[in-house]
Amino acid sequence: MSPIRIHVDGHELEVSEGRTVLQALDDAGLLMNGVDVPHYCWHPKLSIDGSCRLCQVEIEGMPKLQIACNTPVRDGMVVHTLTERVRRAREGVMELLLVNHPLDCPICDQAGECKLQDYAYEWGVEQARTREPRRALKKNVELGPTIVFDQERCILCRRCVRFCREVPGTGELGVFQRGDASVLETFPGAKLDNPYSMNVADICPVGALTTRDFRFKIRVWFLEDVPGICTGCSNGCNVDLGVANNRVYRYVPRRNDQVNDTWICDAGRMSYREIGAGGRLREAGVRDAAGVLQGASLESAVAAAAARLSRLVEAKGPGVVAGVASAHATNEDLFTFRRFLEELGVENSGVAVIRGEADALLVKAEKAPNAAGARAMGFGPVSTVIDRIRSGAVDGLVLMGHDVLHESLLGGVQGLARLDTVIVLDTHQSALHRVAHVVLPVRHAAEKHGTLTNHAGRVQRVRPAVEPAWEAWSDGEVLMRMGDALGFVGWDEGWDVRATSRELSMTVRAFAGITIDSVGEGGRPLAGPAGDPA
Amino acid sequence: MGLAVPYVTGYLSEHFADDGFASLDGYERRGGYQAARKALKMAPSDVIELVKASGLQGRGGAGFPTGMKWGFMPTATDKPKYLVCNADESEPGSFKDRILMERGPHQILEGILIAAWATGASTTFVYVRGEYEHPARCMERAIAEAYQKGYLGPKVMRSGFRHDVVLMRGAGAYICGEETGLLESLEGKKGQPRKKPPFPAEYGAFGMPTTVNNVETFCHVPHIVARGVEWFRGFGTGKSPGTTLFGVSGHVVRPGLYELPLGTRLDEIVFEHARGVPDGRKVKGVIPGGMSMPILPAGQLDVPMANEFLRERKTMLGTGGIMVMDDTTCMVRVGVVVSYFFRDESCGQCTQCREGTGWIHKIVERIERGAGVPEDLDVLLDVAGKMEGQTICAFADAAAWPVQGLLRHFRADFEAHVRERKCPFPASFEL
Numbered sequence: 008m009s010p011i012r013i014h015v016d017g018h019e020l021e022v023s024e025g026r027t028v029l030q031a032l033d034d035a036g037l038l039m040n041g042v043d044v045p046h047y048c049w050h051p052k053l054s055i056d057g058s059c060r061l062c063q064v065e066i067e068g069m070p071k072l073q074i075a076c077n078t079p080v081r082d083g084m085v086v087h088t089l090t091e092r093v094r095r096a097r098e099g100v101m102e103l104l105l106v107n108h109p110l111d112c113p114i115c116d117q118a119g120e121c122k123l124q125d126y127a128y129e130w131g132v133e134q135a136r137t138r139e140p141r142r143a144l145k146k147n148v149e150l151g152p153t154i155v156f157d158q159e160r161c162i163l164c165r166r167c168v169r170f171c172r173e174v175p176g177t178g179e180l181g182v183f184q185r186g187d188a189s190v191l192e193t194f195p196g197a198k199l200d201n202p203y204s205m206n207v208a209d210i211c212p213v214g215a216l217t218t219r220d221f222r223f224k225i226r227v228w229f230l231e232d233v234p235g236i237c238t239g240c241s242n243g244c245n246v247d248l249g250v251a252n253n254r255v256y257r258y259v260p261r262r263n264d265q266v267n268d269t270w271i272c273d274a275g276r277m278s279y280r281e282i283g284a285g286g287r288l289r290e291a292g293v294r295d296a297a298g299v300l301q302g303a304s305l306e307s308a309v310a311a312a313a314a315r316l317s318r319l320v321e322a323k324g325p326g327v328v329a330g331v332a333s334a335h336a337t338n339e340d341l342f343t344f345r346r347f348l349e350e351l352g353v354e355n356s357g358v359a360v361i362r363g364e365a366d367a368l369l370v371k372a373e374k375a376p377n378a379a380g381a382r383a384m385g386f387g388p389v390s391t392v393i394d395r396i397r398s399g400a401v402d403g404l405v406l407m408g409h410d411v412l413h414e415s416l417l418g419g420v421q422g423l424a425r426l427d428t429v430i431v432l433d434t435h436q437s438a439l440h441r442v443a444h445v446v447l448p449v450r451h452a453a454e455k456h457g458t459l460t461n462h463a464g465r466v467q468r469v470r471p472a473v474e475p476a477w478e479a480w481s482d483g484e485v486l487m488r489m490g491d492a493l494g495f496v497g498w499d500e501g502w503d504v505r506a507t508s509r510e511l512s513m514t515v516r517a518f519a520g521i522t523i524d525s526v527g528e529g530g531r532p533l534a535g536p537a538g539d540p541a
Numbered sequence: 542m543g544l545a546v547p548y549v550t551g552y553l554s555e556h557f558a559d560d561g562f563a564s565l566d567g568y569e570r571r572g573g574y575q576a577a578r579k580a581l582k583m584a585p586s587d588v589i590e591l592v593k594a595s596g597l598q599g600r601g602g603a604g605f606p607t608g609m610k611w612g613f614m615p616t617a618t619d620k621p622k623y624l625v626c627n628a629d630e631s632e633p634g635s636f637k638d639r640i641l642m643e644r645g646p647h648q649i650l651e652g653i654l655i656a657a658w659a660t661g662a663s664t665t666f667v668y669v670r671g672e673y674e675h676p677a678r679c680m681e682r683a684i685a686e687a688y689q690k691g692y693l694g695p696k697v698m699r700s701g702f703r704h705d706v707v708l709m710r711g712a713g714a715y716i717c718g719e720e721t722g723l724l725e726s727l728e729g730k731k732g733q734p735r736k737k738p739p740f741p742a743e744y745g746a747f748g749m750p751t752t753v754n755n756v757e758t759f760c761h762v763p764h765i766v767a768r769g770v771e772w773f774r775g776f777g778t779g780k781s782p783g784t785t786l787f788g789v790s791g792h793v794v795r796p797g798l799y800e801l802p803l804g805t806r807l808d809e810i811v812f813e814h815a816r817g818v819p820d821g822r823k824v825k826g827v828i829p830g831g832m833s834m835p836i837l838p839a840g841q842l843d844v845p846m847a848n849e850f851l852r853e854r855k856t857m858l859g860t861g862g863i864m865v866m867d868d869t870t871c872m873v874r875v876g877v878v879v880s881y882f883f884r885d886e887s888c889g890q891c892t893q894c895r896e897g898t899g900w901i902h903k904i905v906e907r908i909e910r911g912a913g914v915p916e917d918l919d920v921l922l923d924v925a926g927k928m929e930g931q932t933i934c935a936f937a938d939a940a941a942w943p944v945q946g947l948l949r950h951f952r953a954d955f956e957a958h959v960r961e962r963k964c965p966f967p968a969s970f971e972l
Contacts, residue, residue: 057736058890060931071930077736099927103896136920139903163895185714186887187899 101131117214151199239275243461313492325352333408334375337457340482357389380460409437467530551800576763601755613742632831634862637786642676646683652759734934777803830859833939835946871966883940
């Protein structure tokens with residue numbers, strides 16, 4: 008099959024057969040990024056609707072303007088998106104879309120990220136010519152537990168209708184009535200309560216659909232978008248973290264066609280709250296002679312942990328020590344943990360991963376973002392550690408996180424009560440603190456540089472979006488300092504996540520050529536096989 | 542017989558006065574189904590070529606060449622192919638398909654059989670306007686008769702050709718007369734036209750290759766097959782051959798149907814056939830082809846009723862529904878009626894149509910109330926211009942054109958409303 012070439016405003020594009028002009032621009036990464044073809048109803052991950060009529064372009068040899076979203080490419084096609092006719096058509100659509108719009112931007116939460124606002128400024132008319140009253144419709148409609156709907160602001164692009172039909176397949180929404188009496192509503196008796204419902208707020212180009220969680224929290228122009236990864240499960244959905252005042256206000260899905268298209272599940276979206284909410288471990292602790300966990304500086308707690316470990320290993324050898332890795336930590340943290348255990352001579356280790364429900368779309372059974380990374384690093388199932396604990400062969404345990412408490416064989420925190428030394432590195436408080444001898448606060452994935460490996464072995468970048476208001480280091484840094492205190496050779500250089508990443512890529516075969524700086528925003532697949540064994 | 546029989550008949554309607562013509566026996570006694578027998582002995586492609594050569598244009602409003610449309614149906618496909626008989630006649634001013642169904646249903650079925658053979662269609666869906674209770678019964682009776690006689694079913698006329706006809710009733714939406722709006726409705730969905738591509742010949746009813754033809758279009762086909770291209774081209778103009786059923790309504794002495802050759806002059810139809818305006822009044826304007834076609838003023842009725850001539854006067858033949866308005870008529874009120882209709886019937890998916898039809902109606906209604914401002918007239922034309930030619934289907938054009946036509950020829954009526962701040966035509970029809 009010979010390639011199809013089309014020209015759009017002087018750009019030459021090589022495109023595959025069967026694509027439309029707008030799809031071809033999107034495939035080439037040019038849409039709204041070099042070639043601006045404004046559009047409302049078209050969405051790259053939904054079926055073509057062709058009804059908003061805003062994406063009309065001029066195509067040589069075709070007498071009428073054509074909608075770019077639904078016009079199939081032909082070899083040699085020449086498309087112009089900025090002619091006077093196109094401009095007039097866009098102006099016409101914009102004027103008509105505003106005939107019934109309430110123009111309530113000052114009190115609308117979408118203002119600042121509203122395509123109606125943006126395109127009206129860019130392509131619309133300055134003065135309204137309407138003398139007639141605008142449609143008075145329902146306000147503050149609760150379509151379901153997550154979404155609030157303003158019927159007056161809706162421009163009837165039907166993206167949300169198609170989303171519910173085509174992505175979760177639940178089809179709760181429809182457009183009822185006809186003509187300018189058309190309204191979006193849920194079908195009688197239906198609620199918009201599918202597990203992906205909040206995506207409709209992202210794809211709604213106007214302020215009609217907003218999430219109950221985010222609306223009126225902050226004006227979006229105060230938010231900085233920091234690219235990151237959802238940590239709710241091992242799918243590793245790409246998100247932008249909306250940050251202001253050193254606080255994460257929301258996750259919105261960031262497009263990655265290899266991972267999550269443009270979607271995220273509601274549970275994952277809401278998991279941003281675990282970053283700043285109560286329950287974080289905000290202070291290091293060291294158990295005193297009376298058996299009380301006393302607050303301590305991180306530095307002194309690291310020293311106390313090293314001293315306990317050192318004593319134990321000197322007395323009984325490293326064979327009585329075991330390590331439990333966290334699937335929430337970054338690859339760099341986990342690699343450092345692996346080296347830490349090696350230096351200490353500890354052979355017994357595993358990774359604890361909570362398992363839960365999965366679905367056919369995005370949600371994976373492993374409820375942590377980096378289980379595959381831990382496995383690629385050589386951490387086996389945590390059951391081998393638990394077996395040894397139960398057999399009485401373990402006296403000292405270094406724990407990352409508290410997911411191990413979900414292992415039924417452990418018998419809860421009581422299963423660790425008799426251990427001589429329990430050292431816990433964690434982002435959050437847990438029952439482990441009842442038995443821990445030292446607890447060390449560490450950073451969440453949204454608070455540090457690093458990479459995470461998703462269920463399919465794609466290594467993706469995280470970076471600090473917020474700074475903890477308390478003293479906390481990444482797991483890797485805590486371990487590095489502990490190693491230094493234990494006298495490991497070369498561990499006195501201080502924590503350098505880039506150096507660790509480079510060393511990981513040279514040491515672990517699956518990570519060959521993959522570093523924090525080489526994965527880019529879209530991530531890169533591991534060199535070797537990895538993934539969910541179940 | 543009143544309305545049931547055209548005042549002037551032609552080959553389509555010559556036997557409509559005969560009540561028996563609606564039955565299969567009566568139709569066959571008048572030579573019916575001979576053309577279908579003939580066509581079944583021809584190669585399908587030859588039938589298509591014959592219809593192409595005849596120059597038959599669709600009678601549903603757009604005037605698309607019928608043979609060419611049939612030729613779009615794929616031949617190399619293993620999917621079932623479908624025909625649709627569009628009997629959703631809902632254009633205000635049009636009532637020909639109703640009479641064709643009531644008086645000559647077998648003429649339609651014979652046309653369907655020939656078209657089915659030509660296109661390889663296995664089933665025809667006859668989509669009848671919801672309000673057409675009696676025509677639907679007439680069609681149903683004819684379909685049952687044809688099955689009984691073996692003219693429909695597994696072996697049409699003892700050939701190896703199978704064809705089924707299924708009748709489906711609409712639910713009263715104008716937009717379901719648009720061919721893809723019809724297909725959506727046929728599938729049980731909300732009547733909203735589909736974006737094109739894909740066109741129905743590729744992806745039509747239930748996703749299968751489909752051709753949609755108007756009731757009257759089917760009726761011409763048996764005559765073309767029976768009597769040949771040359772005979773057919775003996776009627777009408779070079780570009781627009783054949784007769785059509787003009788429906789005349791409004792301020793005329795003799796409203797009704799008139800089967801006349803295409804190209805018959807509009808003033809001849811209005812003044813001679815329909816006998817002009819009653820009570821010594823004068824014609825003010827005439828809508829030549831159903832409500833969506835732009836109006837012509839009294840001075841422009843000397844036009845042959847064929848698209849190649851009507852286009853020069855910025856209007857079209859449409860469905861041939863001629864609506865005559867006398868000199869008492871307020872053209873702003875006409876605008877209110879027309880724009881309300883299109884506002885009410887717009888399916889609402891395309892921005893320009895959904896918002897434009899409503900805006901236009903509100904402005905025209907305000908002008909009629911005496912609350913118009915001079916700028917309104919230009920806004921009306923501008924909005925109509927922004928709707929025209931930019932939407933999924935031709936509905937927005939159909940809504941824009943009448944307003945443009947009224948302002949083109951009767952701008953003075955609108956200006957008088959604005960100036961006098963009231964309607965200056967007290968004797969006009971009431972809203």
